Each structure stands twice: as C-alpha cells, then as structure tokens.
Amino acid sequence: MPELPEVQTIVNDLTKARLINVPITGAHVFWQRSIATGSPRSFPGQVIGRNFGSIWRRGKYIGFDFNGGGHLLLHLRMSGRLHLVSAGMRRAKHEHVVLSFQDDRELRLYDPRKFGRLYLVKDADLILGRLGPEPLGRTFTAVYLKKILSSRKRLIKPLLLDQNVIAGLGNIYVDEALWDAGIHPCRIASSLSSDQVHGLYRAIRKVLKQGIANAGTSLGTGKGNFHSITRQMGSNQNHLHVYRQTGLPCPRCKTPIERLVVGQRGTHICINCQSL
C-alpha cells in the first residue's frame, strides 16, 4: 500500500513528533511474524533502554537509527500503518507490535493483512543494499533512466515497479507517471524514444513530489485507508488522473479511462494518450 510519498509522509510526521532521543521503555510483539529478523522473543530485550538518533526513508522502508549503533527498519507492505498514541489507549485490533516510550507515548504497528515487517539489523545494507536509486535523489538522473531502459526488454510498467531498478514506485504512481508521459505500460522499456525517456523522468519526479505535497494517497472510504501516524489522511486521491478512474474522462482528451492487467497488476490508462 504505502508507496514513496506515503512513507515519506509518515517519516515527516514521525520527525515532527519528536521521538528522537526518547528512551524506549517497553516492547511487545503480538504477531511473531511481524519481526523478520532474529527471534521475536528477543526483540524487546534488543530495543528496551535504547533510543532513536534519526528517522529516515529509503524506498518504501522506514529507517530508525539507534543511538550507539544498529537500525530498526520497517516495511509496511500492503496494509501496514504506524499509530502514535498515548500509552493509555487500549490496543486496537490489528496492532501487532507496540513500542513504548518514556514520555508515555506508544508507536504501534497496525497491519490487518500482517504482511508488514520489522528488521533489527547492525548493517542497514543487509536489507536495503539491492535497492535502486531514490527517484527524488541526485543519482537518479535522466541519463541513468535512459541507460537502464536501453538495456531492458521488459515491459516498462513491471520494470518501474522493480525496486532494484528504482526504489519507491508502486502501482498508483507508476500508472500516474506513465499517463503523464503518454507512455503505454506495455511498451518494451528499450523501445522508448529519447524524448519519451525524458518525459517519463520528469513525470516520475512530478507525481512523487505531488504525492508528498498532498501528504499521500488515501483510497477508499473505510478505515483501511492510508493515513499517517495521527490518522491524518492524505489528499492525493483527489488529484489522480487515471489510477482507479476507470470510465471517467481522461483529463487531457476526455477518452474514458480503461482498466487492464499488466504483470498481474491492475493498470489504468487512456488508450488515446498512451497508444502502443
């Protein structure tokens, strides 16, 4: 579920919440498989008494650096969220891991589908080492994108979703970027013209920046939506051009948006703007 803009929104809110340097006084694991490294039973002992020195994002991972060394990494996968609540709050259904802080706040991993994972590691590269560049970072340039695409025979959409090529794109923002650049998701990556690669490069950065500016995309109506740590919803769902807009007119040419499946993922396109 959370892609780069949603994860960045969470990290921004965690930063504002001033959790840095607040000692961890308790840790409880209610769903063992949420802890992906070591034994879940040893998890509390490894974090209690420690505190975070910084909180950051890499791809779709949230990173917590411990003062004194070591990292706690979190991937929210499909349905994971973080809740920051006061310690007195009754534990809600699906809150599977709880970190308690000395100032009576608790950070809780809420994850109905239980795919989210916490990693406790000495070396973050163990988990993040294979990720591609940050699409909003300095190493992600149009030249890099052109080089990557020119050697690949895969379809452009599954390639953009590959975290080892670019870190952080997911289904929503790939559909939006391809529409913005006027590229069909089934184009062979190496077949894009130089102009199309440049357009795609700009589109990727544009849709991600817009997603962050809007504090993420919160789809649907129920409590399953994306929201940040204080349950604040994002507003980017009001600015989508094709994603889940099936049947609605294309904002550029009014052709109805169509839904298809590409690489087993629901895909939304304007067949007029994104011809094959």
Place this chain on the structure above:
DNA sequence: GTCTATGTTTGCGG
C-alpha cells in the same frame, strides 16, 4: 452470504 480485488514483496518453476 459469496466472490473478487487489493496500494507489496519473495520465491518457485519454466
């Protein structure tokens, strides 16, 4: 009630 889709990643077999 039943069926299907779901924003992610990994690992398998071909």
Place this chain on the structure above:
DNA sequence: TCCGCAAACATAGA
C-alpha cells in the same frame, strides 16, 4: 534474465 504464478492475510465492495 524474464515471466507467470502463488503465497503471506484481512477486508471492502459488488
């Protein structure tokens, strides 16, 4: 290398 599929799960929506 690449692709398709299944699995890890629960819930919303048709």
